[in-house]
Amino acid sequence: MSDLREKIIQTSLELFDRHGFHGVTVKQIVQQTNTSKGGFYHHFQSKDELLFVIHDTFITYVLKEAQAANVTHSSPIPKVQAIIQSFVQVFDLYKPHISVFYQESLYLKPAYEEEIKGKRDEFKRMVFNVIDEGQKSGHFRKELPLEITGMAILGMVNWIYKWYRRDGTYTIDQIAEVFTDLVLHFLLPGKEDSEYFRHMLKVPFFYESE
Amino acid sequence: MSDLREKIIQTSLELFDRHGFHGVTVKQIVQQTNTSKGGFYHHFQSKDELLFVIHDTFITYVLKEAQAANVTHSSPIPKVQAIIQSFVQVFDLYKPHISVFYQESLYLKPAYEEEIKGKRDEFKRMVFNVIDEGQKSGHFRKELPLEITGMAILGMVNWIYKWYRRDGTYTIDQIAEVFTDLVLHFLLPGKEDSEYFRHMLKVPFFYESE
């Protein structure tokens, strides 16, 4: 057993993160890893398979974490907390994977793309489910349209890959805390709407008017 | 004066949106536009310049809108509303531009990249400013860390390009309404925290404890 395969993946991750999938040649990967074309193609069928492997390790991990969070908690509120927390933390563990995931997925070959899409949809479904449960059980504001709210949450978290730095002002755990706070503040039914409405020009379309 | 230039941009937008910048050749652009290499290179110095033009038209527009919203309102709450609304609406007007903007900016040549970065930072600065003003004037929750909150807002909005479809369930205006609602719900100081804290395992790090 050799660890060349892992070394190739790590090198590629760095390079892809900085220059993008198409900005890096197999030759560069091979040189930076101190190996050869032969070494590379012994472990990977193609450059495209390497791209797939990177996608797959990340999404598989995220999916597993979400499932775990789903199982260990039963009430929607701790569920949301757990999912957001583990999801945010992933960006510290897998930052380069994620950059590649969101920047280069367009270039996955159809067969690979399908497999990734399946897992990604599964994850999305789980997040939406938790919100839905919470709305039905009365823990969360019922007036919020599920799809828009769900995508808002996914968006704010996913975007982390664009700005997060390990040496930044805040740790990943602090970011997770703030994000959880933000999400719960708009999910939980809160203060009397009257105060909120004072600032509104009109009642939003999705508020039940009776 | 000819309109070939515009036609080339439109075709490129479609193709880039579907296959990415590197998934489309100049030959393809030229064929789809019913022109020739000569026609293309008469209007653009290079493929990279085309990429820049696409980036620039979008970010310039967004910046102008934000500045307008900033000028027409003075209080932070309507300002936030106006900025979010115009920002979200952009995704209907410039969807293909934005896809290219967020997927391919890595491949901008240094000189181009710098110019775009300047405008993008300027926009970000404006958004952060509005939040900051609101916090200082007491309209918004002071405990929220500016950077994290700001990036959360930018993230949820920016992510729209990944999922928005014109023929989707909700119009862009409805999405803007919901997003504004979400943002204001976590920005505005609300109900007594006690109810919220009941659900928390601990007091978040960013709440002043005295």
Next chain:
DNA sequence: TAAAACAGACCAACCAGTCGGTCTTTATTT
């Protein structure tokens, strides 16, 4: 000693960009 792991020269395909030339529009002169 056989199979797996790796080396590196080589190739065919592709692609951004060029260049000499043509057609079309506009400006200038007669």
Next chain:
DNA sequence: AAATAAAGACCGACTGGTTGGTCTGTTTTA
């Protein structure tokens, strides 16, 4: 108004460099 000149718009065969991938062989491991 006609003739001429000049500039702008557009054409498409061609090229030089690059790139993913192959193939034959050598070394290492089990």
